[in-house]
Amino acid sequence: MxxxxxxxxxxxxxxxxxxxxxxxxxxxxxxxxxxxxxxxxxxxxxxxxxxxxxxxxxxxxxxxxxxxxxxxxxxxxxxxxxxxxxxxxxxxxxxxxxxxxxxxxxxxxxxxxxxxxxxxxxxxxxxxxxxxxxxxxxxxxxxxxxxxxxxxxxxxxxxxxxxxxxxxxxxxxxxxxxxxxxxxxxxxxxxxxxxxxxxxxxxxxxxxxxxxxxxxxxxxxxxxPMTEQEFRADLVPWERLARIVDVFGDNRERVLLELKAYLQLEELPPGLLRSVEYFLEGAR
The missing domain is CATH 3.60.15.10 (Ribonuclease Z/Hydroxyacylglutathione hydrolase-like)
Structure with a gap:
């Protein structure tokens, strides 16, 4: 290695x-x-x-x-x-x-x-x-x-x-x-x-x-290592996810709907989908 x-x-x-x-x-x-x-x-x-x-x-x-x-x-x-x-x-x-x-x-x-x-x-x-x-x-x-x-x-x-x-x-x-x-x-x-x-x-x-x-x-x-600009851009989906869960709690369907609409995606990438479950767990 x-x-x-x-x-x-x-x-x-x-x-x-x-x-x-x-x-x-x-x-x-x-x-x-x-x-x-x-x-x-x-x-x-x-x-x-x-x-x-x-x-x-x-x-x-x-x-x-x-x-x-x-x-x-x-x-x-x-x-x-x-x-x-x-x-x-x-x-x-x-x-x-x-x-x-x-x-x-x-x-x-x-x-x-x-x-x-x-x-x-x-x-x-x-x-x-x-x-x-x-x-x-x-x-x-x-x-x-x-x-x-x-x-x-x-x-x-x-x-x-x-x-x-x-x-x-x-x-x-x-x-x-x-x-x-x-x-x-x-x-x-x-x-x-x-x-x-x-x-x-x-x-x-x-x-x-x-x-x-x-x-x-x-x-x-x-x-x-990331520049501040790269870091902020990388964290955009997670920051938006956190804000959505702050409003809708563990309402999974609503959280997925809002996040897909914001990111303009039909399906969320696997890493982000895992994070949705982590945030929902935190809201329970």
């Missing part, structure tokens, strides 16, 4: 997401004094690939690490970095609860049953770690509430808690001088502990907050 890297600016290098084992984007943000790493990777192997690329390019290795949220694919690579970890208090609480995890099949099945992870996540963990597997979950060092700002030397990073359906602890990372906003998975639906769902009102509030940053580049952890 070819691992793809991209310099978003002279301060930011990312490793692109890989979907086979649910590896999210990793980002290094470097200033004149220190380098900040966004998200740890889903395993030490994932983390090591990024470390090697930083070394190959002559970039300073991370001095500290921030987590966008607690989910395994963003946090299980923490032990590979051995640097101070900054996380929201809810992220720390969730990782503390996973403290004794070793990664056995029995443990994974138990976590699925109690809604802590999904069956899909368990399968991705098995693929990423192989068998026999050893997983070590570590906990953050610096805990914040609200937002925290880090000066890297001429580059300022602000990590802010935004919440959302995907995970209550979701945070976004704003690299202020570069006008780049890392969204983590904040705009995703809920994935654990029941059917996937979106709250239409919550989604719209979150979108408004994201647009308020006026970022030049927006990066979702399992997507590709």
């Amino acid at each position: 070819e691992h793809k890297f991209q310099e978003l600016s002279r301060h930011i290098l990312i490793m692109h997401a890989e979907h086979d084992t649910d590896r999210p984007i990793l980002a290094a943000v470097t200033g004149s004094r220190r380098t900040l790493l966004m998200d740890a990777g889903n395993s030490p192997a994932h983390a090591e690939l990024f470390r090697q690329e930083l070394a190959r390019r002559g970039w300073r290795q991370p001095d500290l690490l921030v987590l966008t949220h607690w989910h395994w694919d963003h946090s299980f690579g923490m032990t590979a970095w051995n640097v101070p970890v900054i996380a929201h208090e809810e992220t720390a609480q969730a990782l503390n609860r996973l403290g004794g995890l070793s990664g056995s099949d029995e443990e994974l099945e138990h976590l699925v049953r109690e809604g802590a992870i999904s069956e899909g996540s368990a399968e991705h963990i098995r693929l990423e770690y192989g068998s026999p597997r050893v997983i070590t979950v570590s906990t953050p060092d610096i805990i914040f509430n609200g937002s925290i700002t880090v000066d890297l030397g001429g580059v300022t990073c602000e990590l802010s808690h935004v919440g959302g359906d995907h995970s209550a602890d979701s945070c976004v990372l704003h690299v202020i001088e570069d006008k780049v906003l890392f969204l983590g998975d904040a705009l995703g639906p809920s994935v654990y502990g029941g059917p996937r769902r979106y709250s239409s009102t919550g989604f719209l509030k979150l979108l408004e907050r994201i647009y308020g940053y006026k970022a030049a580049l927006l990066v979702e952890s399992h997507g590709v």
Whole structure:
């Protein structure tokens, strides 16, 4: 598999997401004094690939690490970095609860049953770690509430808690001088502990907050970087869907009718149709 890297600016290098084992984007943000790493990777192997690329390019290795949220694919690579970890208090609480995890099949099945992870996540963990597997979950060092700002030397990073359906602890990372906003998975639906769902009102509030940053580049952890114009255009159907559900609730026929009329489509594409079900679930 070819691992793809991209310099978003002279301060930011990312490793692109890989979907086979649910590896999210990793980002290094470097200033004149220190380098900040966004998200740890889903395993030490994932983390090591990024470390090697930083070394190959002559970039300073991370001095500290921030987590966008607690989910395994963003946090299980923490032990590979051995640097101070900054996380929201809810992220720390969730990782503390996973403290004794070793990664056995029995443990994974138990976590699925109690809604802590999904069956899909368990399968991705098995693929990423192989068998026999050893997983070590570590906990953050610096805990914040609200937002925290880090000066890297001429580059300022602000990590802010935004919440959302995907995970209550979701945070976004704003690299202020570069006008780049890392969204983590904040705009995703809920994935654990029941059917996937979106709250239409919550989604719209979150979108408004994201647009308020006026970022030049927006990066979702399992997507590709987009300009603000591209991002807004990409989100048009979902934003309209959320507004329709806000008015008509879980009236499926009316929601489909209104959305098809707005988009001038006879049939909705599969991805959008799935999202209709998530929003309807959220309205119930």
